[in-house]
Amino acid sequence: VAPAVLVEVALPLPLFRTFTYRHDGSLPSPGTRVLVPFRTGKRIGWVVGRGDAAGLDEVRPVLEVLEGEPSVPPCLLELADWMAGYYVTPLGVVLRSLLPAPLSDASRAPPVRTRKVVRLLPPVPDLARREVLFARAPRQRECLERLEAVEEGRELRVLLEEDRFARSVVSGLEEKGLVEVVEVELLRDPFQGRGAPGPPPRFSLTPAQSGATAALLSALDEEASLPFLLHGVTGSGKTQVYIELLREVVEARGRGAIVLVPEIALTPQTVRRFRAWFGDGVAVLHSALSEGERYDEWRRLRSGEKRIAVGARSALFAPLEDVGAIVVDEEHDGSYKQSEAPRYHARDLAVLRARREGAVCVLGSATPSLESWRNTALGKFRLLSLPERATGAPLPSVEVVDLRAPRTGTGADGPRPLPAPSGPPPVLSPRLVEAVEERLRREEQAILLLNRRGYASFVQCRACGEVLQCPHCSVSLTYHRRRSRLLCHHCRHEEGAPERCPRCGEVELAYRGLGTEQVERVVAERFPTARIARMDVDTTGGKWAHAEILGRVERREVDLLLGTQMIAKGLDFPGVTLVGVINADVGLHLPDFRASERTFQLLSQVAGRAGRERRKGEVIVQTRVPEHYSIQAALRHDFPGFARRELAEREEPRYPPHVRLANVVVSSPDPELAAAGAEGAARWLRPRLGGDVEMVGPAPCPIERLHRRWRWHLFLRASSAGALGRVLAELVRMHRLPPGDVRLVVDRDPVALL
């Protein structure tokens, strides 16, 4: 009997501790999945090392070692360990989030799809033997001969349906020991039936692209290279630089590569680009994939069958053993931050993983995050610039239309008559109407952006002023006209649209706060002959709905594409020569220190969709604050100017990137408990501050109620990550919250404070 060892196991539970089990056999290597008894049931966990039974009454046995080699390669296990510390999250919870869901959930149905295949079993009978065997079984003989004619086995279904053998014939052969029916794992192909990509386009790199590529390739031979920030204006051909790097890393050196893109930029266009160059060597990790498809792609990477992973955030954890390059496209994008535990930032982890595994790291953007921009100034990142468009096309001209001006005015120029007219500003200013008409006449395309979905962002009673609110959150409900429903965009609560005010019974209700659905209606009325498509989360329900809409735009079956920020990223349509921003101020006044940065980014990104090829692009930005520096800088395509101003704005009060920030949120269904919990945490923290770490708050969160929970928060601010991390780790482990349903969440390096 094998000697028993004690193993320490991390479980995917919100517990900052591991559990000790015994195992008859040798110690499985760290990262191996095991099935263990836990309470009354069974759970999947990960071996993290040798255990210690001191002080334990009972040590229960490991029920099953689930794999011969760890599902988590050593490099990823180390990364997980770092994440657990930095993001103050239990290791088991981190590990679960790095792996496909089926691997950490014992109750999940078997995710592996199989098919039954009939295979010959040696030895093959000689002719004399066959006479005996098949004397009274001619169909069995035919079936055996059919199988001999094919190389591998033949799928049972095919044998029955196409070759018309009865199942009893196959069973007869099985009984005689001549064939076996085996289940073979079938890897699902997410691209099935979606057409093969064409050959890569042939063109030469611009001098700037060549220079950037050369710098990246030479870094491949450096012992430890710094991360690169590739700052390239929209349309400057950053993707081609990534591809050149990948060709060297994957094709020439046989190493692996990871490309991260924001989820909404994971368009068919982007995917096609990589598949054109690398064909089936690319695993695309998409949110539209089923759990099974995702798992299959993961296994293809794990086995080395594929060496390139392209995907959103979690693709960073692609199980590749020898990563040579990690690319983070649109590195400024907020979707790289995970909003649930572990609340990691994939861009920051990309830098870390690349450094640990000796990979070249490239962060690309036309509008870099201020964190990365500052890192280039500090000498922590190396800056590469692509200052011009790859096609040689000039950047579009950007023009501002002042929505405060009278409807009949001509825009920002000239004196503005006081008093401004009352009532809402027009959806489409005369200037924008004129520009759209011109596009329709010239058979060009236009994009209209409004970063707010639905028809109206709130409904207000004209008599008593009541605004309809979500019953679970402290936000107004958005009116969706087509569905005739009111929706909460935070908790997804919905209710029928009211006919009268629920408070006073008034029937006159005002639909305020313009959304894309309303713009669609206004635009359709104003341009009755135009072919219009709208793209936002409400129109992209189906798995490929996204692709369908973009396909129509690409084939020039759409004149006007209208939508939210999801149309601002990564799209490349040569026919688009006009971009209109319906209202640039949406989001600008949110109580969030990144509001200006986001506005600048969105305007710059969407402006970049215009005039990408020969024809000159034009951008018209409608706003009520034309003098705001975000808008002014976007108008001049001046990222450095914007960054300089914004960095100065964040000096006082001190905000990232000048300081490190953690947001501690305490929530409860009881408003008193939430406040008491936050105050309790603050009291606990106060004597442990000092030195480098400061506290701001506590105070109610900007959205003080969400999903039926009242929320308070406090900030911890420090100039270095280390001291901040120590305080947070102690808070989460040692501080006891008041009894009752009170939860405390730590968000390090938050991207949104609502």
Place this chain on the structure above:
DNA sequence: AGCACGCCGACT
């Protein structure tokens, strides 16, 4: 997170 153990109201 779950899930069992543990003390107080409306039912067969």
Place this chain on the structure above:
DNA sequence: GTCGGCGTGCTC
């Protein structure tokens, strides 16, 4: 008399 509400505490 019991079923069951969810408060508290523990999980190798």
